[in-house]
Amino acid sequence: MEFDTLLSARALMGLSLVFHTFFTPLGIGLPVLLFAAEGLALRTGDQRYRELARAWTPAVGLLFAVGAVSGTVLSFELGLLWPRFMEYAGGIIGMPFSLEGFAFFTEAIFLAIYIYGWNRMSAFAHWLVTIPIVVSSAISAVFVISANAWMNTPEGFRVVDGRVVDVDPWDAMFNAAWLHEAIHGTLASYVVTGFAVAAVYAWLIWRRVPAVHPRLGLQLAMVLAAVAIPLQIVAGDFAARRVAELQPVKFAAMEGQYETERGAPLRIGGIPMDGETRYAIEIPKLLSFLGYRDFDAEVMGLNAVPPEDRPNELLTHLSFQVMVGAGFALLFIAGWYWVAWWRRRKAGEWLPGRALRWALVAGGFLSFAALQAGWFVTEFGRQPWVVYGFLRTSEGVTERDGILVFFVLFTLLYVVISAGLVVALLRWPHGPRRAAGLPGGARREAEGVA
Numbered sequence: 001m002e003f004d005t006l007l008s009a010r011a012l013m014g015l016s017l018v019f020h021t022f023f024t025p026l027g028i029g030l031p032v033l034l035f036a037a038e039g040l041a042l043r044t045g046d047q048r049y050r051e052l053a054r055a056w057t058p059a060v061g062l063l064f065a066v067g068a069v070s071g072t073v074l075s076f077e078l079g080l081l082w083p084r085f086m087e088y089a090g091g092i093i094g095m096p097f098s099l100e101g102f103a104f105f106t107e108a109i110f111l112a113i114y115i116y117g118w119n120r121m122s123a124f125a126h127w128l129v130t131i132p133i134v135v136s137s138a139i140s141a142v143f144v145i146s147a148n149a150w151m152n153t154p155e156g157f158r159v160v161d162g163r164v165v166d167v168d169p170w171d172a173m174f175n176a177a178w179l180h181e182a183i184h185g186t187l188a189s190y191v192v193t194g195f196a197v198a199a200v201y202a203w204l205i206w207r208r209v210p211a212v213h214p215r216l217g218l219q220l221a222m223v224l225a226a227v228a229i230p231l232q233i234v235a236g237d238f239a240a241r242r243v244a245e246l247q248p249v250k251f252a253a254m255e256g257q258y259e260t261e262r263g264a265p266l267r268i269g270g271i272p273m274d275g276e277t278r279y280a281i282e283i284p285k286l287l288s289f290l291g292y293r294d295f296d297a298e299v300m301g302l303n304a305v306p307p308e309d310r311p312n313e314l315l316t317h318l319s320f321q322v323m324v325g326a327g328f329a330l331l332f333i334a335g336w337y338w339v340a341w342w343r344r345r346k347a348g349e350w351l352p353g354r355a356l357r358w359a360l361v362a363g364g365f366l367s368f369a370a371l372q373a374g375w376f377v378t379e380f381g382r383q384p385w386v387v388y389g390f391l392r393t394s395e396g397v398t399e400r401d402g403i404l405v406f407f408v409l410f411t412l413l414y415v416v417i418s419a420g421l422v423v424a425l426l427r428w429p430h431g432p433r434r435a436a437g438l439p440g441g442a443r444r445e446a447e448g449v450a
Helices: 003-020 024-044 047-081 083-116 123-152 169-173 178-206 214-246 248-255 286-292 313-343 354-382 403-427 432-436 440-447
Strands: 158-160 163-165 266-268 271-273 276-278 281-283 385-387
Touching: 003 047, 003 354, 003 403, 024 047, 024 123, 024 178, 024 214, 047 083, 047 214, 047 403, 083 123, 083 163, 083 169, 083 385, 123 169, 123 178, 123 354, 178 214, 178 313, 178 354, 214 248, 214 286, 214 313, 214 354, 248 313, 248 354, 266 286, 271 313, 313 354
Parallel strands: none
Antiparallel strands: 158 163, 266 281, 271 276
């Protein structure tokens, strides 16, 4: 197998995954905001919440469509780029992918009812439609994550003479890693949605762009963000402890741990090079405690395994540092926003100050950075295995050449689609034309944002 074929296949699959995971978190999280907004309208009688939900609806439909298309591309790439992996694992991970299809179509059906149900259904019935959308979108993510978790902790089968036998799809789907990956991945979608929507509204308020109830939209988004980010940090701690137990080599690469030792220090920052992690801030014994809840626990180092069986420690460690650093920065931004709001809560026209608006806009980018870095840790940390301990990545790739051409073509395609999507989102959910069709109070707020 030529190196350029393997590299090109990994690059193309990675590019497609990065593109796809820009849209799927919003497809999972935005239905929660729709559910909350319409529910608050019913509970309080304040129709601003319902108007806000209606303003979000076109964006939800558009993001769902782009996410569905990019997900379909990934399914084809699995067969085209990784045929030997699919031959090996297709009968094992087929069940979660099939169930994900059912969840996806359920979401699509109810989303269509929701979009076309405006002014055709009662407010209560329309709100009820958001419930299966929220549930099916989350379940869809869990099924896909379960398949990825199996690649990290393969279970539910035996290998006899190089052949997979005695497949138990339930054991495979509910493998040792599925719970912490599912919780961590789903919460990440809610974190991204909360901070991304808040970033958009902070920018619209800042630039005085006409929008539908921008203050209310910002506040709802920050409620979701403030609930999701501390839960995500707790889930991340749980996930890291499970990785330490199930994939100690990945854990060592994440933490830049080269030597096996008791009372291992936690390293903040640093650059792994030449068999050591340089320039890091070290906190004695804290890594042993965080990984095993014992300050004197033994942590396996990368030097305990042959170099050919290690992940790329530089990429894995730096990705992990970005994810953790961004997560705590988002926690700080959420706390800053709500402390500022609490101090000025009696001021009905309160708007975040300049510095906080900068932070909110940055929080949108940080949330996506944390999400992508988390996936990098998951995928880079499993290498050189596509099925951990059973099938190497080089053994699962196609034998055909010419993938580099498709990488270039897909890159251009994704750039064009992304640019078109950004333009559509900037023009669609807010603007003078949409504001003109709203009731008087909503229209006045849309036309005089700041």
